[in-house]
Amino acid sequence: MPRSSVLFAFLLLTFTACSESETMEGEEPATEETQTAPEYAMVIHGGAGTILPDDMTPERADGIRAAMNAALDAGEAVLKAGGTAADAVEATIWVLEDSPHFNAGKGAVFTNAGINEMDASFMTGHDLQAGAVGGLTTIKHPISAARAVLDKSEHVLLAGKGANDFAIEQGLETVDPAYFRVDWRWEALQKALEGEKVEQEQIQGNRIIEDIDHKYGTVGCVALDKSGNLAAGTSTGGMTNKRYNRLGDSPIIGAGTYANNATAGVSCTGWGEYFIRYAVAYDIHARMAYGGASLEEAANAVVHETLVEAGGTGGLIALDAKGNVVMPFNTPGMYRGYLKAGGEREIEFYK
Numbered sequence: 364m365p366r367s368s369v370l371f372a373f374l375l376l377t378f379t380a381c382s383e384s385e386t387m388e389g390e391e392p393a394t395e396e397t398q399t400a401p402e403y404a405m406v407i408h409g410g411a412g413t414i415l416p417d418d419m420t421p422e423r424a425d426g427i428r429a430a431m432n433a434a435l436d437a438g439e440a441v442l443k444a445g446g447t448a449a450d451a452v453e454a455t456i457w458v459l460e461d462s463p464h465f466n467a468g469k470g471a472v473f474t475n476a477g478i479n480e481m482d483a484s485f486m487t488g489h490d491l492q493a494g495a496v497g498g499l500t501t502i503k504h505p506i507s508a509a510r511a512v513l514d515k516s517e518h519v520l521l522a523g524k525g526a527n528d529f530a531i532e533q534g535l536e537t538v539d540p541a542y543f544r545v546d547w548r549w550e551a552l553q554k555a556l557e558g559e560k561v562e563q564e565q566i567q568g569n570r571i572i573e574d575i576d577h578k579y580g581t582v583g584c585v586a587l588d589k590s591g592n593l594a595a596g597t598s599t600g601g602m603t604n605k606r607y608n609r610l611g612d613s614p615i616i617g618a619g620t621y622a623n624n625a626t627a628g629v630s631c632t633g634w635g636e637y638f639i640r641y642a643v644a645y646d647i648h649a650r651m652a653y654g655g656a657s658l659e660e661a662a663n664a665v666v667h668e669t670l671v672e673a674g675g676t677g678g679l680i681a682l683d684a685k686g687n688v689v690m691p692f693n694t695p696g697m698y699r700g701y702l703k704a705g706g707e708r709e710i711e712f713y714k
């Protein structure tokens with residue numbers, strides 16, 4: 364064998380060994396995954412606590428659908444131009460945070476004290492970097508604060524005044540807290556305050572509370588870019604009538620958000636305490652990585668078995684590096700949508 368061929372074979376073996384050592388046992392090698400992947404793809408949700416079909420007006424449905432289409436358009440513009448999954452997730456969630464229809468940014472639910480405290484998280488699947496914020500009060504786009512924690516700090520999770528101060532230091536846009544208010548969320552708080560006693564009894568009985576439409580509405584996005592990288596983000600006002608600086612799953616990496624190129628990107632919505640306790644977003648990854656489950660098997664098992672058995676209501680969106688999309692939920696509805704390069708696009712509200 365000529366010397367050059369020996370050298371080439373050695374380099375090839377070394378390269379293969381290095382690539383394999385980065386792939387954990389039970390995970391599909393990246394080369395197989397990318398073969399059938401669309402050029403890019405993305406999936407979004409606008410919360411599992413939809414307005415129930417009987418209460419939905421055509422105007423409201425049109426408004427929600429238009430906002431979701433605009434969000435998908437914003438993300439697709441980034442992906443089509445060869446931008447990163449992270450940029451697409453941020454651009455998409457900005458549109459949902461700006462819309463009064465969702466429990467994130469403008470339209471966030473009210474705390475027991477009658478203010479809006481917003482949480483968000485962000486994760487990139489190629490390097491497992493993550494950032495999250497809890498309890499923001501004046502930052503217009505909480506998702507950008509989460510991303511700034513990822514990009515510009517050595518931390519993963521900042522909360523309260525410190526998180527707000529950090530976001531301001533990063534030059535993020537601030538607004539008067541009154542900006543976030545929408546009347547129907549304020550009324551939902553009043554209703555929750557009046558019905559608190561009854562509601563507490565229902566929670567203690569571990570039953571699905573009837574007014575989940577007032578409680579959820581978090582937004583999330585997972586994107587797959589042309590380089591095969593995944594990113595996921597989630598943004599929320601939390602749950603109506605929350606107190607004691609309560610944080611749900613949305614700012615908790617592994618609970619409300621997770622992304623790993625080797626498996627999937629995930630964003631959750633629902634009763635946060637359950638999603639934290641069952642590490643829902645990470646559980647999707649773990650079932651795929653260690654159990655060899657497909658994305659669909661993993662997502663269905665978590666949402667329709669684990670969470671249902673526990674009494675945890677909600678749903679999630681997830682996207683793997685092959686471009687497979689899942690959007691399971693165990694509530695009456697979940698605002699959800701996805702698109703893939705080539706024109707495939709869908710937006711759904713109910714089952």
Ligand code: ASP
Pocket residue numbers: 410411412466578579580581599600601602610611612613631632633634635636
């Ligand atoms: N998961 C969020 C929380 O518990 C609520 C939601 O999804 O709307 O804070």
